[in-house]
Amino acid sequence: MSAQPTTKRLSTRIKMVFAMVLGSVSVAAIANSATQVIEARQQNFETIEQNMKPLNSTLNTDLIDWSQFSALAITSHQAAIELQSAFPKGSDAGSRAKSSIWSKPAKFNTLMSQMEQGYADMLEAAERQDMALAKRGLKQVSGTCKGCHRQYRSVW
Template structure:
């Protein structure tokens, strides 16, 4: 059982890196509301050199940090001697909820061309069908994780956790700038 938990912990660490979270970060958790996407602006401001998309990009980044924080909560509980199932359930529910919002976080023009630091690659808008498929994989695996958490069975949570991380990594491979 300990070997399974170690493997799950390592997988979770990789997921956190992919979602922008880290083991040491104090990231938002389940109770924090998702940042609402700003209205879709039309153009970037040439006078200031900043983008009207700054709020959209900032909200997107905060939402991913919230997902990462909730992944950390689940990961920590998978490794704990005694899991806080209520915390796991709240975290899994928040991940599932936010997964449904992901498509609205990427309005046209909120990529690198916005002039605001973002790790979102142009491929998101150049390959919309592929991006949509990647988001749908995340939504499906996040829903399965939430269903597993609702059973209060930590073994089921552990089994459902890894595929969510895989869906995150699959999307990041093609649609997110590699920080390395």
Template sequence: MKPLRIALALSLMTPFLASAHGGDHADPIRYRQSGFYLIGWHFEPMAAMVKGEMPMDTKDFAAHAAAVSAVAPLLTAGFANGPHKGKSDAKAEIWKNPADFAKKMEAFQNEAAQLAEVAQVGDTAKIKGQFMNTAKTCKACHDDYRKD
């Protein structure tokens, strides 16, 4: 994706995520849940394409990958100064092991950015491989830092 389009996507999504809870910046749980909702919304059709449950549309896939890549770096703000009180699937281990958590979030962000780049090329085999790499970083974080 062209840098200008990424910048535009970020500029459009950042206010949405920041205001997803009515502009109350005292609700980091809602902020990060909004971001994860967006990630899931875009991941679902990509997974279906990779699994062959729906036809592979490389342009559509690239658009979903670009959105995930744009939202991924925003997620860490929702974990700052925690743990936070409220309904959340986040484990307290996030704040007990901040370096490891940050490393896993960075891995997800890097793999998501790589997915967006690979998706732009349109090579289905490479797209599928990079999607699996990206999904593994999600799982790695969920395994250690998300309640079942």
């Protein structure tokens, strides 16, 4: 019995997990009211927040568990994709998001796209087992999180 190369198994595993994620109903797609929209986007932000530390920890070990890194990057990437359409007009009331998201959306949308791209880079890094690309993607995501929190999130 010959063993498949690790990269081929990883590639197949990534494709299967990605297909499952895409095949599932997105949280944002089923949100009908402004309250549901806010709850859906908060859930996506929580997913991203919960995954940041484990993503970072995974890269700071001697032997990287690329399948774990990939799984975390996949769920975070899906959340980032959903967040790009999670701020429709009228979904500002009752949230901590600042009104500038809706009144001046260009920079906010750019930051959201940069976050999504950072996760896309992490997915590619997991497939190629490329530590440098994984760290660049994580750094990009981290920078966009900080940028958005400072400019677009109210403390109150």
